[in-house]
Amino acid sequence: MFEKFFEIIEKKLQQLKDQQLYRSIIDMETAEGMKITIKGRSYINFASNDYLGLSKHPLVKKSAQKAIELFGAGSGAARLLSGGTLIHKELEKLICKFKDSEASLVLNSGYTANSCLIPAIADEDDLILSDELNHASIIDGCRLSRAKKLIYRHKDLQHLIRLIKDTPCNGKKIIITDTVFSMDGDIAPIREIYELCKSEEALLYIDDAHGTGILGEGHGTLKHFGLSADNFVIQMGTLSKAVGCFGAFVCGTDILINWFINSARGFIFSTALPSSVVASSYASLKIIMEDKTLIKKLWENTQRVMNTIKTLKLSTTDTQTPIIPILFENIEDAMRASNILNNSGIYAPVIKPPTVRTPRIRISISAGHTEEDIERLNKALINLYQQPHQA
Ligand SMILES: *Cc1c(COP(=O)(O)O)cnc(C)c1O
DSSP: OOHHHHHHHHHHHHHHHHTTOOOOOOOOSEEETTEEEETTEEEEEOSOOOTTOGGGOHHHHHHHHHHHHHHOSSOOSBIIIIIOOHHHHHHHHHHHHHHTOSEEEEESOHHHHHHHHHHHHOOTTOEEEEETTOOHHHHHHHHHHTOEEEEEOTTOHHHHHHHHHHSOOSSOEEEEEESBOTTTOOBOOHHHHHHHHHHHTOEEEEEOTTTTTTSGGGTOHHHHTTOOOOTTEEEEEESSSTTOSSOEEEEEOHHHHHHHHHHOHHHHTSBOOOHHHHHHHHHHHHHHHHOOHHHHHHHHHHHHHHHHHHHHTOOOOOOOSSEEEEEOSSHHHHHHHHHHHHHTTEEOOEEOTTTOSSOEEEEEOOTTSOHHHHHHHHHHHHHHHTSTTOO
16 A cells, blocks of 8 residues: 555655755764764764853753742643643733733744734734745744735845835735744844834744844844834744743733733643743743853854854854854755864754755854854864865
């Protein structure tokens, strides 16, 4: 049975292998700080979004342990049944304070958030304008919404303005953008887009996955630009990156959040996050709000690597964040470079099409990296530069 189907997918997998686009899972055997071991070899991890090293913070770990003792390992049900706890509510209160918003809701992941929140705010009559480099979960959310979707060129305000002004629409207009683009590390022109939404009476939906904990003294991209969480702004963010835990959240007005509770399918029909995960996020957010040394360290580490990238004139994007891509003309060159870095104990894998257009090694810097770790990366980059394979 199904011979044909298996034959087809086997052939497709072979094609991916032939094009060097085949993906496979790599799991770690140990992880101590940013030091990891994979297949018995040790590396410094430059492939993690744990930008502040908070996943390993003693207080963050302790909070999860305490919550497990109180509520057990799993939550047992969706939030609307019996899956929620006091800790979920407390985290949402803290997120409101953190993001200066009226209300917030915790969701199970960033992917879940985008794929269920966008369909909850947009339908057939509406028009979504979406940056061409937006995260895959936004693209899927837009598809599920059945709204008309127009893609504007990456961060191209003129293009966005033309599309929003020239496209007739009976319903709402919604602009959706990543704040920090996950594969390029550049920042969307949020101030201009914010003003455009105001003047065009459009909703603004921002995905602050890589801005939260990093920009605006940790509070995220709105704070970075000095903008207020006005009622036309919907802020989504994750607890899985700089917060170092797992899950996501959305912030908005009371009415909006109540609407999500009553209509977002990925919220209603999925088991709530375990209280341990929620409690660790709570502890982590508290640290981000109260202790600015980690953020300072993150930017110092980033600056030290960027200096090397600039000195060596390695090809990169116009990154403004701890996401540092090194671009290559083809996958082979990127793979070769990644192997050279691997041999120096640096773990920074290649990101390939179709995830990105230009193959790259994506280096992410963390406050969890020690001075020696950064030094080791810089030396490995210098060594890489001496090989003639870079774009
Ligand atoms: C990582 C990421 C997500 C998905 O978040 P998860 O919590 O990993 O599911 C969504 N949007 C952007 C921009 C991301 O970088």
